[in-house]
Protein backbone atom coordinates (compact mmCIF):
# COMPACT_ATOMS: atom_id res chain seq x y z
CA UNK A 1 0.00 0.00 0.00
CA UNK A 2 2.69 2.51 0.98
CA UNK A 3 4.15 4.19 -2.07
CA UNK A 4 6.80 6.86 -1.94
CA UNK A 5 5.41 10.12 -3.31
CA UNK A 6 7.17 11.21 -6.45
CA UNK A 7 6.51 14.91 -6.06
CA UNK A 8 7.16 17.72 -3.62
CA UNK A 9 3.90 19.46 -2.76
CA UNK A 10 3.94 23.22 -2.75
CA UNK A 11 3.84 24.73 0.69
CA UNK A 12 0.26 25.53 1.59
CA UNK A 13 1.17 29.25 2.11
CA UNK A 14 2.15 29.58 -1.55
CA UNK A 15 -1.49 29.02 -2.50
CA UNK A 16 -2.73 31.97 -0.45
CA UNK A 17 -1.95 34.67 -3.04
CA UNK A 18 -4.19 32.68 -5.45
CA UNK A 19 -6.92 32.22 -2.85
CA UNK A 20 -6.82 35.84 -1.71
CA UNK A 21 -7.59 36.98 -5.27
CA UNK A 22 -10.61 34.69 -5.35
CA UNK A 23 -14.17 35.64 -4.48
CA UNK A 24 -16.56 33.36 -2.60
CA UNK A 25 -18.64 33.22 -5.79
CA UNK A 26 -15.67 31.91 -7.80
CA UNK A 27 -14.89 29.40 -5.06
CA UNK A 28 -18.46 27.99 -5.16
CA UNK A 29 -18.89 28.14 -8.93
CA UNK A 30 -15.48 26.99 -10.13
CA UNK A 31 -13.74 24.96 -7.45
CA UNK A 32 -15.79 23.33 -4.72
CA UNK A 33 -18.63 22.24 -7.01
CA UNK A 34 -17.70 18.59 -6.39
CA UNK A 35 -14.69 16.53 -5.34
CA UNK A 36 -13.53 15.92 -8.95
CA UNK A 37 -13.43 19.63 -9.80
CA UNK A 38 -11.73 20.36 -6.50
CA UNK A 39 -9.10 17.65 -7.12
CA UNK A 40 -8.40 19.09 -10.59
CA UNK A 41 -7.94 22.56 -9.10
CA UNK A 42 -5.62 21.27 -6.35
CA UNK A 43 -3.57 19.42 -8.99
CA UNK A 44 -3.32 22.46 -11.23
CA UNK A 45 -2.05 24.47 -8.26
CA UNK A 46 0.54 21.92 -7.14
CA UNK A 47 -1.16 20.85 -3.93
CA UNK A 48 -1.93 17.33 -5.17
CA UNK A 49 0.33 15.17 -7.32
CA UNK A 50 -0.41 15.04 -11.05
CA UNK A 51 1.60 11.86 -11.49
CA UNK A 52 2.87 9.06 -9.28
CA UNK A 53 5.79 6.69 -9.50
CA UNK A 54 5.41 3.25 -7.94
CA UNK A 55 8.16 1.78 -5.75
CA UNK A 56 8.67 -0.81 -8.50
CA UNK A 57 9.54 1.98 -10.93
CA UNK A 58 6.39 1.98 -13.06
CA UNK A 59 4.32 5.11 -13.59
CA UNK A 60 1.05 4.63 -11.74
CA UNK A 61 -2.32 5.25 -13.36
CA UNK A 62 -5.18 7.24 -11.86
CA UNK A 63 -8.19 5.17 -10.94
CA UNK A 64 -11.31 4.90 -8.86
CA UNK A 65 -11.22 2.66 -5.81
CA UNK A 66 -13.59 1.90 -3.00
CA UNK A 67 -12.30 2.01 0.54
CA UNK A 68 -9.81 4.79 -0.12
CA UNK A 69 -9.94 8.52 0.68
CA UNK A 70 -11.93 10.40 -2.00
CA UNK A 71 -12.56 7.07 -3.78
CA UNK A 72 -9.71 8.00 -6.14
CA UNK A 73 -6.06 7.26 -6.31
CA UNK A 74 -3.20 5.66 -8.19
CA UNK A 75 -2.66 2.06 -9.22
CA UNK A 76 0.47 0.39 -10.53
CA UNK A 77 -0.15 -1.23 -13.95
CA UNK A 78 2.51 -3.89 -13.31
CA UNK A 79 0.67 -7.21 -13.01
CA UNK A 80 3.03 -8.59 -10.35
CA UNK A 81 2.75 -5.36 -8.31
CA UNK A 82 -0.71 -3.76 -8.52
CA UNK A 83 0.04 -1.44 -5.59
CA UNK A 84 -2.40 1.40 -5.10
CA UNK A 85 -2.14 4.73 -3.32
CA UNK A 86 -4.41 7.54 -2.25
CA UNK A 87 -4.76 10.65 -4.41
CA UNK A 88 -3.60 12.59 -1.33
CA UNK A 89 -0.31 10.78 -0.84
CA UNK A 90 2.59 13.16 -0.21
CA UNK A 91 0.26 16.13 0.10
CA UNK A 92 -0.67 18.25 3.08
CA UNK A 93 -4.08 16.58 3.08
CA UNK A 94 -2.67 13.04 3.32
CA UNK A 95 -3.71 12.22 6.88
CA UNK A 96 -6.93 14.23 7.00
CA UNK A 97 -10.27 12.44 7.03
CA UNK A 98 -12.07 15.48 5.68
CA UNK A 99 -13.42 16.02 2.13
CA UNK A 100 -11.05 18.10 0.00
CA UNK A 101 -13.87 20.55 -0.80
CA UNK A 102 -14.17 21.35 2.91
CA UNK A 103 -10.40 21.71 3.28
CA UNK A 104 -10.26 24.16 0.37
CA UNK A 105 -13.19 26.04 1.96
CA UNK A 106 -11.21 26.19 5.17
CA UNK A 107 -8.12 27.56 3.36
CA UNK A 108 -10.34 30.20 1.73
CA UNK A 109 -11.82 31.30 5.07
CA UNK A 110 -8.40 31.20 6.74
CA UNK A 111 -6.86 33.39 4.02
CA UNK A 112 -9.74 35.85 4.40
CA UNK A 113 -9.20 36.00 8.18
CA UNK A 114 -12.52 34.29 8.91
CA UNK A 115 -10.99 32.15 11.60
CA UNK A 116 -13.23 32.15 14.67
CA UNK A 117 -14.22 28.72 15.95
CA UNK A 118 -17.92 29.72 15.87
CA UNK A 119 -17.72 30.80 12.22
CA UNK A 120 -15.81 27.71 11.06
CA UNK A 121 -18.06 25.37 13.05
CA UNK A 122 -21.18 26.92 11.55
CA UNK A 123 -19.90 26.94 7.96
CA UNK A 124 -17.86 23.73 7.83
CA UNK A 125 -19.54 21.71 10.55
CA UNK A 126 -16.14 20.87 12.07
CA UNK A 127 -15.62 20.20 15.75
CA UNK A 128 -13.55 22.44 17.94
CA UNK A 129 -10.57 20.06 18.00
CA UNK A 130 -10.45 19.80 14.19
CA UNK A 131 -10.71 23.58 13.82
CA UNK A 132 -7.90 24.20 16.32
CA UNK A 133 -5.75 21.50 14.71
CA UNK A 134 -6.04 22.92 11.19
CA UNK A 135 -5.63 26.54 12.29
CA UNK A 136 -2.41 25.62 14.10
CA UNK A 137 -1.21 23.46 11.21
CA UNK A 138 -1.67 26.17 8.57
CA UNK A 139 -0.29 28.89 10.85
CA UNK A 140 2.83 26.83 11.53
CA UNK A 141 3.28 26.18 7.80
CA UNK A 142 3.09 29.94 7.20
CA UNK A 143 5.64 30.56 9.96
CA UNK A 144 7.98 28.01 8.39
CA UNK A 145 7.58 29.68 5.02
CA UNK A 146 8.52 33.07 6.48
CA UNK A 147 11.48 31.56 8.33
CA UNK A 148 12.75 30.16 5.05
CA UNK A 149 12.21 33.51 3.27
CA UNK A 150 12.77 36.24 5.88
CA UNK A 151 12.90 39.86 4.78
CA UNK A 152 13.70 43.08 6.61
CA UNK A 153 10.79 45.50 6.83
CA UNK A 154 10.00 48.98 8.08
CA UNK A 155 12.10 52.07 7.52
CA UNK A 156 11.55 55.78 8.19
CA UNK A 157 7.90 56.70 8.62
CA UNK A 158 6.71 53.09 8.75
CA UNK A 159 5.12 51.83 11.96
CA UNK A 160 6.01 48.21 12.59
CA UNK A 161 4.02 46.12 15.05
CA UNK A 162 6.19 43.51 16.72
CA UNK A 163 5.51 40.47 18.81
CA UNK A 164 7.06 37.18 19.76
CA UNK A 165 5.33 33.82 19.95
CA UNK A 166 6.16 30.19 20.40
CA UNK A 167 5.23 28.08 17.41
CA UNK A 168 5.17 24.37 16.80
CA UNK A 169 5.41 21.58 19.40
CA UNK A 170 1.90 20.46 18.56
CA UNK A 171 0.61 16.97 18.24
CA UNK A 172 -1.12 17.01 14.86
CA UNK A 173 0.00 14.11 12.81
CA UNK A 174 0.68 15.71 9.47
CA UNK A 175 3.28 17.94 7.96
CA UNK A 176 6.67 18.93 9.25
CA UNK A 177 6.73 21.05 12.35
CA UNK A 178 8.99 23.17 14.48
CA UNK A 179 9.76 21.78 17.90
CA UNK A 180 8.68 24.62 20.15
CA UNK A 181 10.61 27.42 18.48
CA UNK A 182 10.40 31.01 19.73
CA UNK A 183 9.83 33.28 16.78
CA UNK A 184 10.23 37.05 16.74
CA UNK A 185 8.19 38.75 14.09
CA UNK A 186 6.54 41.93 12.94
CA UNK A 187 4.26 43.45 10.35
CA UNK A 188 4.81 46.71 8.53
CA UNK A 189 1.58 48.67 9.10
CA UNK A 190 1.88 50.36 5.70
CA UNK A 191 3.06 47.70 3.29
CA UNK A 192 1.72 44.72 5.32
CA UNK A 193 5.09 43.03 4.80
CA UNK A 194 5.83 40.41 7.43
CA UNK A 195 9.09 39.17 8.86
CA UNK A 196 9.78 36.32 11.28
CA UNK A 197 13.07 35.31 12.84
CA UNK A 198 13.68 32.26 15.07
CA UNK A 199 15.31 33.31 18.37
CA UNK A 200 16.91 31.41 21.27
CA UNK A 201 15.15 33.42 23.95
CA UNK A 202 13.09 36.56 24.51
CA UNK A 203 15.72 38.67 26.28
CA UNK A 204 16.34 42.31 25.34
CA UNK A 205 19.92 41.38 24.36
CA UNK A 206 18.50 39.08 21.69
CA UNK A 207 15.52 41.15 20.50
CA UNK A 208 16.80 44.77 20.49
CA UNK A 209 19.43 44.25 17.75
CA UNK A 210 16.76 42.58 15.60
CA UNK A 211 14.38 45.54 16.04
CA UNK A 212 17.14 47.98 15.08
Ligand SMILES: [Zn+2]
Nearest residue numbers: 054056076081
Ligand atom coordinates in the same frame (compact mmCIF):
# COMPACT_ATOMS: atom_id res chain seq x y z
ZN1 LIG B 1 4.40 -1.16 -8.86
